[in-house]
Amino acid sequence: MNIQAFLENVEAIYKTGAATEHSYRADLQKLLSSISPDVIALNEPKRVKCGAPDFIVSQGDIVIGHVEAKDIPVGIRALKDSNKDQQKRYLAALPNLIYTNCLDWDFYRDGELVASVSIADFMMGVQPRPQDFDTLENLLREFATQRPQTITSPRDLAERMAGKANLIKDVLSRTLREDAEFQTELYTQYQAFQENLIHDITAEDFADIYAETIAYGMFAARLHDTTLDTFSRQEALELLPKSNPFLRSLFSYVAGYDLDDRIAWIIDDLARVFQACDVAKIMEGFGKLTGQNDPFLHFYETFLAAYNPSKRKARGVWYTPEPVVNFIVRAVDDVLQTEFGLPDGLADTSKVTIDWDTGQRAMTKAGKLRKDGKKAMEKREVHRVQILDPATGTGTFLAEVIKQIAPKIQGVAPAMWSKYIEDDLIPRLHGFELLMASYAM
Numbered sequence: 350m351n352i353q354a355f356l357e358n359v360e361a362i363y364k365t366g367a368a369t370e371h372s373y374r375a376d377l378q379k380l381l382s383s384i385s386p387d388v389i390a391l392n393e394p395k396r397v398k399c400g401a402p403d404f405i406v407s408q409g410d411i412v413i414g415h416v417e418a419k420d421i422p423v424g425i426r427a428l429k430d431s432n433k434d435q436q437k438r439y440l441a442a443l444p445n446l447i448y449t450n451c452l453d454w455d456f457y458r459d460g461e462l463v464a465s466v467s468i469a470d471f472m473m474g475v476q477p478r479p480q481d482f483d484t485l486e487n488l489l490r491e492f493a494t495q496r497p498q499t500i501t502s503p504r505d506l507a508e509r510m511a512g513k514a515n516l517i518k519d520v521l522s523r524t525l526r527e528d529a530e531f532q533t534e535l536y537t538q539y540q541a542f543q544e545n546l547i548h549d550i551t552a553e554d555f556a557d558i559y560a561e562t563i564a565y566g567m568f569a570a571r572l573h574d575t576t577l578d579t580f581s582r583q584e585a586l587e588l589l590p591k592s593n594p595f596l597r598s599l600f601s602y603v604a605g606y607d608l609d610d611r612i613a614w615i616i617d618d619l620a621r622v623f624q625a626c627d628v629a630k631i632m633e634g635f636g637k638l639t640g641q642n643d644p645f646l647h648f649y650e651t652f653l654a655a656y657n658p659s660k661r662k663a664r665g666v667w668y669t670p671e672p673v674v675n676f677i678v679r680a681v682d683d684v685l686q687t688e689f690g691l692p693d694g695l696a697d698t699s700k701v702t703i704d705w706d707t708g709q710r711a712m713t714k715a716g717k718l719r720k721d722g723k724k725a726m727e728k729r730e731v732h733r734v735q736i737l738d739p740a741t742g743t744g745t746f747l748a749e750v751i752k753q754i755a756p757k758i759q760g761v762a763p764a765m766w767s768k769y770i771e772d773d774l775i776p777r778l779h780g781f782e783l784l785m786a787s788y789a790m
Contacts (some may be wrong), residue, residue, distance in 0.1 A: 352482040353382075356378045358470055359451045360475040361423055368601040370420035373451050374403070377418055381406055386495045387555045390416070400520045402439060402446070404613060406493070412618065414445035414492055421471060438519055441512035442615070445495040446569055458495065467597050500626040503644070503651055505633050506568075511655035513619040516566035517612060522556035523609050535609050538602070553565065558785040562605060563616060563655060565649060565786045572645060580624040581780050582608075582616050596789050600658050643671070646743040649790060664784055668745065678749045685734065695750055696757045697734045705729035732777045741780030743790040750778070 358376045362368045374392050381390035381404060404416035417439065419425055421747045428436060439446055448455045452471055456464040466484045469474040500506050519533075528536040539555050547554075570585035586604040589596050602608060603616060632644035650668050653661040661667075669677075676708050682694040691697045704726045710718050711725040738746045751774070755757045776784040782788045 351381075351383075351770045352468060352485055353477075356451075356475070356477055359421070360469075360477075363475055369420065370423075373421070373600060374418065374463065377416075377449075377451060378404065379708055384489050388413075388493055392608075400435060400438075400516075400523050401611065402443065403616060403677050408493065411496075412621065413495055415439070415443045416445065416447040419450040421446070421452060421475070423450050425450050425453050425455055430482060435519075437513075438516050441508075442516040442618070443512075445492065447620050452528060454485055454488065457494060458466065458589070472613070474671055477642065480590070482496060483764060500622070500631065500783075501567050503631060503648060504655075505654040505727045506622075506626065506628070507648070508633055510564045510568065510619070510652055511657075513615060514656050517615050517619070518553075518556045518560035519613060520612050521559055524554045524609060525552040533609065534602070534607065536611075557657070557660075559599075559654075560575065561784075561786045562596070562599060564625045564656070566600060567616075567619060567623060568648070568652070568788065569596070569645060569790070570600075571628045574628070578624075581620050593789065598788075608627065633713065635655060638704060646745060646790060649743060649787060653786075660784075668742065678753050682753055691734065693757065694753075695736070696736065696754045697732075698769075699733045700730045701733050702728055702730050705731075735779065737779045739781050741782045742787050744786075747778055747780050785788075 355376055359373055362372050378392050382388055384406075385408070388406060388408050392404050393401065402415035403418045405412055405415045406416060417436075436448070436584055444459050445458075445592070446457040447487065450529070452469040452475065453467045455462055455466065465741045466481050466488060467478060468481050468485050469478055474643075499508060520667060525539055527538055540550065542555055542558075543550055567585050570588035571580055574580060574584070574588055576584075582600070583604045583621050584599040586597065591597065607715075608770055626776070632648065635644040635648060647668050650661070650691055678695070685691045685694040685697065693698070707725045707726070709725040711723045736747070736750055738744075740749060754774065755766070759766050
């Protein structure tokens, strides 16, 4: 690692008078790759364009850090507002990060500035500071020794996930704006989402949903992972239950070789966060004080508080403790029996005949549409007791309803349970949810 030779090349390029930020990349790449024989610095201009750091620094198969490079005249401490927003996202998502303009170097660890050094002053040209060359060399070697920090609590995990998810959202929204005229697979997914689910959704909102669902989907996969030494986006697909076609469909793209490399790198970074921790062990004591005992369902509240607290507040994502859910459902079951005369309560299978709106206009006897706009109605038999959760979240109340009903049926006729589910349970359960990750869970 020859700091002096690097600086001489930088100064020569600057003196041409035609240099840009990218003019110094080749020399910067050589310097970073010379830290150690097994260190590789990869400059990805395609990724950079969509908001990724300029360099990814790896040691073997392990990503050890990232580097954001600026032009020489740019003060890395006095960034413009747009660059400040970008830096904020990087610091939250990238635990080992360098900011440099080739002369000044700032080293960040877990979002905090831990060291700075200047190997040259910039006043009427580049003026070397050879007394600081050794300091930069030592800091770069220390940069290369960093490994993922051990995550020991649900809150730490939520914050690390949130940092990655926010970066995914930012890069993805930029990518979608760029791809509007090229109809890439990612943009086609966005269009399909518009056509089938939310017609007026923006690229930014789609990126938000996508990032949130990927982050929590990978959490769900890792929570059930028994091979702790390995984890990747490909393994996440294998671990997700086949009973969740939405998540599996999303991850079949995320896990594939055709995943856009402008977002693949950060999803791989997220996978490394999960690989560095035993999620099931971290979650062992989760919710004991609050009565929220299922981390798969209830950790989403903790994650959303870190990822997007304003959305959490706007959508009312505050989970009811499980003992309270149990009490409310038992109370409804009791009221149905004592006040409505239904001995089976929530398990009741009696039916009533109602007028059902067919969604069409009524016809005259001559077979023409009625001019008064009267709706076409028909008689239809439906279950008397319907269960609706208008803000179902991750399904806590509906799951508790099933837990209340199951013993009543299984205790009387165990062999009838499967038929009861199909004919008299599923048709009565209704839930609505606005947040995609909650819906996926």
